[in-house]
Amino acid sequence: MFKLSKKADYGLIAVKHLALHRRDHACSANEIAEEYGISATLMAKVLQKLAHKSIVAAKHGSSGGYQLSKEPSQISALEVISAIDGPVLITSCVTNHGNCDATQRCSVKEPLRRVNESILNVLGSVTIAQMSEDPQDPSLVALRT
Amino acid sequence: MFKLSKKADYGLIAVKHLALHRRDHACSANEIAEEYGISATLMAKVLQKLAHKSIVAAKHGSSGGYQLSKEPSQISALEVISAIDGPVLITSCVTNHGNCDATQRCSVKEPLRRVNESILNVLGSVTIAQMSEDPQDPSLVALRT
DNA sequence: TTAATGTGCGACTAGAACGGTCGTATATGT
DNA sequence: ACATATACGACCGTTCTAGTCGCACATTAA
Numbered sequence: 001m002f003k004l005s006k007k008a009d010y011g012l013i014a015v016k017h018l019a020l021h022r023r024d025h026a027c028s029a030n031e032i033a034e035e036y037g038i039s040a041t042l043m044a045k046v047l048q049k050l051a052h053k054s055i056v057a058a059k060h061g062s063s064g065g066y067q068l069s070k071e072p073s074q075i076s077a078l079e080v081i082s083a084i085d086g087p088v089l090i091t092s093c094v095t096n097h098g099n100c101d102a103t104q105r106c107s108v109k110e111p112l113r114r115v116n117e118s119i120l121n122v123l124g125s126v127t128i129a130q131m132s133e134d135p136q137d138p139s140l141v142a143l144r145t
Numbered sequence: 146m147f148k149l150s151k152k153a154d155y156g157l158i159a160v161k162h163l164a165l166h167r168r169d170h171a172c173s174a175n176e177i178a179e180e181y182g183i184s185a186t187l188m189a190k191v192l193q194k195l196a197h198k199s200i201v202a203a204k205h206g207s208s209g210g211y212q213l214s215k216e217p218s219q220i221s222a223l224e225v226i227s228a229i230d231g232p233v234l235i236t237s238c239v240t241n242h243g244n245c246d247a248t249q250r251c252s253v254k255e256p257l258r259r260v261n262e263s264i265l266n267v268l269g270s271v272t273i274a275q276m277s278e279d280p281q282d283p284s285l286v287a288l289r290t
Numbered sequence: 291t292t293a294a295t296g297t298g299c300g301a302c303t304a305g306a307a308c309g310g311t312c313g314t315a316t317a318t319g320t
Numbered sequence: 321a322c323a324t325a326t327a328c329g330a331c332c333g334t335t336c337t338a339g340t341c342g343c344a345c346a347t348t349a350a
Contacts, residue, residue, distance in 0.1 A: 001231065002147060005307095028325065030325085036251065039309090042310055048326075060326050061326085062320075063325085064317085064326070092151075106181065108158050126256070187339055205346040209295075292349105293349090294347100298343100298346095299345105300343095304340100306335105313329095317324100
């Protein structure tokens with residue numbers, strides 16, 4: 001309930017890792033997986049999804065791997081999460097074509113839609129660059145209030 | 146991923162319903178379930194959880210049912226959701242005694258903890274009273290920015 | 291006092307979602 | 321040619337979720 005999937009978690013870890021090694025070589029899925037103790041094949045899958053959404057760029061062949069395709073400050077946590085898990089929807093009936101069978105009667109749909117927007121806003125305003133910064137960073141602390 | 150459970154959804158619907166009928170009789174689980182086309186036994190279960198957390202008060206016997214035990218303006222969406230689904234945690238390793246096996250290496254734990262706080266803040270600031278108000282209500286719109 | 295109408299609660303089941311693996315195809319640098 | 325990467329889909333076991341059922345207990349109206 002209301003939890004990030006592990007894959008999304010791994011995605012954030014990977015992207016943050018790539019951000020820290022931005023000017024280095026391309027990092028292979030294997031390399032990243034090993035550093036954080038995650039299954040290599042699973043990490044590869046996660047990175048594939050990120051590559052598909054052009055958040056990272058894949059480079060085949062030996063000494064290949066993944067690199068960020070944007071500046072860390074231009075990548076939001078929301079982008080990474082929704083690239084892996086699909087659109088962030090607080091309820092299944094937020095979209096019009098949802099499978100909510102009681103759309104007419106459901107009285108909480110509209111209020112929840114607005115709560116959903118607020119959450120999207122929070123996630124969208126956190127960048128990878130911020131996540132790589134010091135904990136005392138003022139821009140993040142400002143979010144907490 | 147990142148979705149409210151249906152039970153939590155039902156809980157919000159029920160609480161909002163009770164808020165609207167605050168000065169009327171006590172509403173039975175059956176009555177509420179029927180109005181929104183939800184299984185009665187399931188709605189009963191949801192209401193039991195809410196009763197357990199003292200969000201609603203149960204009244205046994207014929208012509209019994211449930212009533213809000215607080216003012217709608219004093220009940221947050223967060224209360225209702227966490228009463229049903231347990232504490233709202235964006236990741237499984239936010240708590241110290243979590244089962245995250247890579248606590249040492251995991252580099253996104255701290256940033257995510259702060260995002261989690263922001264989300265708690267959003268959910269905690271939305272009251273049932275607000276959810277029962279008009280869509281144009283300024284207090285809610287203010288949240289969106 | 292009895293019947294009707296409620297809640298309270300635990301056991302149970304079907305189905306979906308999630309985490310993770312494997313095999314194979316493809317691309318690339320040496 | 322070969323080693324090292326990514327790409328991708330099929331597959332599988334486990335966990336979570338939604339929902340049901342049965343029974344016990346409480347209250348009230350008649």
